[in-house]
Amino acid sequence: MHTIHFFYNEHLRDFPLYNEAVKFFSHSESMVRIAVRTLTLNVFKVDSPSAIQYICNKGASPYFSNLTWQIGNHAISMDEWLISPAQHHHRNKLESMVAEHLDHLHYLNDILSLQVPCLGDILVDHLLNRLLIPLYASSLSDHRASKDVTPHISTTMAAFLLSQVFVTVSHSSLITLLAYFILSGDESLTLPANFTQPSHVPKTARGFLPPEPGLDSSGYVAARPVNVHWRKRSVEEMSEEDRAVGAWSGAGPRSIGSSSSTSMPLSDSRMAGSLTPALSDGTGSPLKVCQLCLMEHLATSPMPCDGQVPVSPHHGIPISDSSYRDTIQKSLTIHSADSRCFFSLFLLLSMLQNTGVNPMLLEAFQLKPIPSETGVAQYSDELVTLVINILYRATQNGNPVRLVTLHLAIQLLYKLVDRSESSSVPLRDKHFALLENAYEASILQLRQSYKGSKDELFLDIFEEEYTNEMAFHVKLDYLVMDGFMLLPPLDTPTTGIDFTKRLPNGDTERTRKVSSSVVAG
Secondary structure, eight states: OOGGGGSOBTTTTBOHHHHHHGGGTTOSSHHHHHHHHHHHHHHHTOSOHHHHHHIIIIIHHHHHHHHHHHHHHHHHHHHHHHTOGGGTTOHHHHHHHHHHHHHHHHHHHHHHHTOOHHHHHHHHHHHIIIIIIIIIGGGGOTTOOTTOOSOOOOHHHHHHHHHHHHHHOOOHHHHHHHHHHHHHOOTTOOOOTTSSSOOOOOOSOOSSOOOOTTTGGGTOOOOOOOOOOOEEOOGGGSOHHHHHHHHHHSOOSOEESOOOSSOOOOOHHHHHHHHHHHHHTTOOOHHHHHHHHHHHHHHHSOOOOOSOOOBOTTTTOBOOOOHHHHHHHHHTSOSSOSHHHHHHHHHHHHHHHOTTSOHHHHHHTTSSOBOOTTSOOBOOHHHHHHHHHHHHHTTSTTOOOOHHHHHHHHHHHHHHHTOSSSOOOOOOHHHHHHHHHHHHHHHHHHHHHHHTSOHHHHHHHHHHHHHHHHHOOOOHHHHTTOGGGGSOOOOOGGGOOOGGGSOOOHHHHHHHHHHHHHHHO
């Protein structure tokens, strides 16, 4: 057999090498999956217009549909693992699952970095409408009622996975549209005309849906479905953080792909009409049936309109109420634990540090200082107040704020007011006063630690923490790989978790934390 037969045959319009390779993209062996990714990347960048056109017309959409379905199921598996306390002692499993999700994102970013227009458009369409918006971004909201029939993951998991996306993927159109959806809640993804990125025109139905029907006949093997449980989580299965959040927000236990007894109000005729297509093609899984019902309900239900949507004075972006943005801001208020606050800070920072996000979008929502006619830039009063309150919360006795959360809050504050060596925005009087209060409270706490310990021991601890703080800097690239941050905050040194990522245990560690907090501030 001649090896040339494995490559694209323009006369027969066949690509055996590609068609056979993608059948193994979800193989159980990691080396086989790596080989498939390497081969497909080499195929996607081949200098053959006819071969690329063949892939765009016949091969890309089925492959990307299966790929997004597999990644989404992997995310749901991680979330299911996380809410089961019995699994928490198998931490290597969590680390491997986080690493695998990150590998998927690097692979997707590699495809987008090839800058093949038709491939990029198809992949962006599938990522936005089949994964990032319906499963990840939509799970951010605390307002998802028990009637929700769509599969989703916990708020902390959604924020963590979205942070991975913003840290890893740099494709400008994809990242800007995703950030716009989170900040504005605009389902249509209609950007103003002055944006360099075009508004998104969906080509696939939005929803976390199974792969397109007929893939087997096209030579593709659908991704192995992960067991998605169609039930509600019980309170016993939820983590301590999720239970506290449920009690605080009044949302109750979250469901994963669960249909409650009070489902969406569909008539019998409409329900039958929705079920028929799914059952007729042999793909009538509960997931697809419920997704089709929901899509039909949303398509035929008028959108509520309370009046004219306010428009930002900067860049003409509609500033509507976004439940996703509201949830992120509410999470910055720390209650019994700092997990939700940490992931909200993480998400905002990753969004700000991604160079692919359009700066005009960040300015419109005041995530970046906005130049004014007086020459003094304006910043978000609400966000800056919330972040400074985190710094003050970290100075209280027995506070649940970990050092890594404190460092993220300081970094975000610098970003919001653009504090750098080259430029700075003057703080308003009330924010300056809040910072002074936080600093004085931290000094008072340090004095109390000094009185409760021996002079030599205290000086040694302070000197060591000062040296560590001068060399310490939170890097988001490393945080996205740390699956331990998804676990409830621990205070046991024997866990092997870095001191900055857990709570102090004993008087000595509390003195270490106070010293680090003073130096960091």
